[in-house]
Amino acid sequence: MAASASYNLLSTPSLKKQISSSSLSWRLPLSSTFRVSIAAPRPKRAATFIVLAMDAKPTVLVAEKLGQAGLELLKGFANVDCSYNLSQEELCTKISLCDALIVRSGTKVTREVFESSGGRLKVVGRAGVGIDNVDLSAATEHGCLVVNAPTANTVAAAEHGIALIAAMSRNIAQADASVKAGKWQRNKYVGVSLVGKTLAVMGFGKVGSEVARRAKGLGMHVIAHDPYAPADRARAIGVELVSFDQAISTADFISLHMPLTPATSKILNDESFAKMKKGVRIVNVARGGVIDEEALVRALDAGVVAQAALDVFTEEPPPKDSKLVLHENVTVTPHLGASTVEAQEGVAIEIAEAVVGALKGELAATAVNAPMVPAEVLSELAPFVILAEKLGRLAVQLVAGGSGVKSVKVTYASSRAPDDLDTRLIRAMITKGLIEPISSVFVNLVNADFTAKQRGLRITEERILLDGSPENPLEFIQVKIANVESKFASAISDSGEITVEGRVKDGIPHLTKVGSFDVDVSLEGSIILCRQVDQPGMIGRVGSVLGGENVNVSFMSVGRIAPRTHAVMAIGVDEEPNKEALKKIGDIPAIEEFVFLKL
Ligand SMILES: NC(=O)C1=CN([C@@H]2O[C@H](COP(=O)(O)OP(=O)(O)OC[C@H]3O[C@@H](n4cnc5c(N)ncnc54)[C@H](O)[C@@H]3O)[C@@H](O)[C@H]2O)C=CC1
C-alpha cells in the first residue's frame, strides 16, 4: 500500500515541476486540495507519483467583464461562471462553490466574502492594478492568494491621463456639450496651453512615469513626487523628484498616480489645496479616495483649483447629485483608464494566466499577499520544501501534549550566502508542519506567518554558513522546539530542546538527527522511534514484531552515542502499526521508550 500525504496546491508550488522533471506520471490536480500518493522507494529509489483529482475541475467565478482571450484560457482549465453585477449577498452565496474569483474595480471583495467561501476560495485575481477593493488582510487570514495584472493596462491609464489633461485644458467636454445643445460659444471656451507648464506627477510608478514621458513630449516641464521611486529612474527620463510640498506648490497641473492606501487617503485636502498655486489644474486617474472630494469642491468654488479632470471617485458610481461631478469646471469619465480594447485583452490574459498558474500550485509572479519566489528557485527548493514540512510535523508530534509550542528555532546550514537563499518558502512549510497536526487550521504560503503569529508561535531563524560548493541550496535544516516536554525524551538534545534535523539525499528528504542521536531514515511513510539499550538482536526483534503484524519496514537506522549504552532506532514503516503491534514493541525488555510519528 502506498503511503499518502495531503498537499495544498498553494503550499507545494513546484510540485508539478518536480513531478514532471522526474518523468513521473502526472494528472493535473483539479481541485484546491489533492492527494499525492508516494509509493515507498523499494526496491529502487524511483518513486511513482499518482495524483488523484478529487473534483472534476476547479470553478472560477468571473464577476466582471473580462476580455475573451482570458476567458478562453480559463475555460481550458476550469469551469468558468461569468456572473456580472452580483449583489454582495449573491456573491457571498456563490463564492462557497468557487475555487477562484476574478474581479475588476467594481466588486468589493470583503471579509464577508472570504468568510462565506468556507475555505474553498484559493485565489482572487484582480484583472487590473489597484487592489484597494480586496480586503487583503482577510484574504491572507483565509489563506487565499491575491494576484493582480499590474502591467497590461499601464499605457491605457497613462494615455487616459494625457487625454484628460488635454481635454480639460481645452474644455473639450464642455464645448462638445455646448455645441450639441445648439450653442456656438467660442469666447467662453478659451483654453490654456500645455507647453512650458509645470506638471507634477504624484506617484512615479508605472503609470506615472508613462504620463511623465508623454507630457515631456508635449513640451511640459515635469516634476514628480514619490518617496519610494529611485532618483536615477526619474533622471533617466528627465524628471526631477521633489518633496510633496514642492510638487504641489509649484505645479500648474497635478496628476495623481499613487495607490490608495491609508497613507495616501485624502492626501489632497484643504491643507494641501491651500498650498497650491491659484489656478492649478488637477487630474486623477488613480483612485477617488486620494482626494478629499468635499475639499476639492471648496477649492474649485474658491477658484484655487481652476479645473479638475477625474476618472475615479470615492464612491463609484458617484451619487447622481454629486456637486463635484456636476461642477462646471470638472470633466469626468466613468473609470475608463484601463478601458481600451488592447488593455482589456492584455489584462484578461495576464490575470487568467496568473489564476490558472496559482490553481495549479505555481506561485504567480504577481502575488500581492505572498512572497514571490522565482520559478527556478522554486524548482531547486522543491525537495527541501517537503523536508521542511515533514520536520515540522515530526517535531510537533514529539511534544508531550502538543499544544504548548511557542518558540521554534530553525537553523539552515548552507554554503550559500544569505542573499542567495530565500527561506520564506521553507519557513512557511515548517510552520505548516508544526501547526496542521495539532489543529484544524489549514496553512499555506499565504497565511503561514499570520497563522503562526495568531497562535503565539514565534519562529526564529538562524543560518550556518558552511564552506564548500554552493551547488545545493541547503545542507541540512534543523528544527528545535524550546520550553516543552517530549513524549520521547531522547528527542531532547543536550541544549534542552526537542531537536530534529534533516537533509535531502538523492532528491529524497531524510531524517538525520533526533535529539543528540544521528539516524538516517528516509522521510516517507511513517516513523517509529525507539530508544533501547544498545545490544545485539534489537533490529531483528522489532522487525519481527512488525513483520508479524504485516507492517512493511522501508528503512531502519540506529544511532548511538557510545557502543552498548543507549541507541535510538528509527524505523520507516509503510503502514500504520495497530495498537497491538505497538504494544508488543513496547514490551520488548530492552526498549526504554518509543513513539509512532505520522508524516
Ligand atoms: N483609472 C484606471 O482605470 C486605472 C487606475 N490605475 C491606478 O493608478 C495608480 C498607479 O498605478 P501603477 O502606476 O500601475 O502603480 P505602481 O505601483 O507602478 O505605482 C504607484 C507609485 O506610487 C508611489 N507611491 C506610493 N505611496 C506614495 C505616496 N504617498 N506619495 C507618492 N507616491 C507614492 C509608489 O512608490 C509607486 O511608485 C493605482 O492607484 C492604480 O490603481 C491603474 C490603472 C488603471
Ligand SMILES: O=C(O)C(=O)COP(=O)(O)O
Ligand atoms: O487597474 C486599475 O487599477 C484600474 O483602476 C482599472 O480598473 P478596471 O479594471 O477598469 O475596473
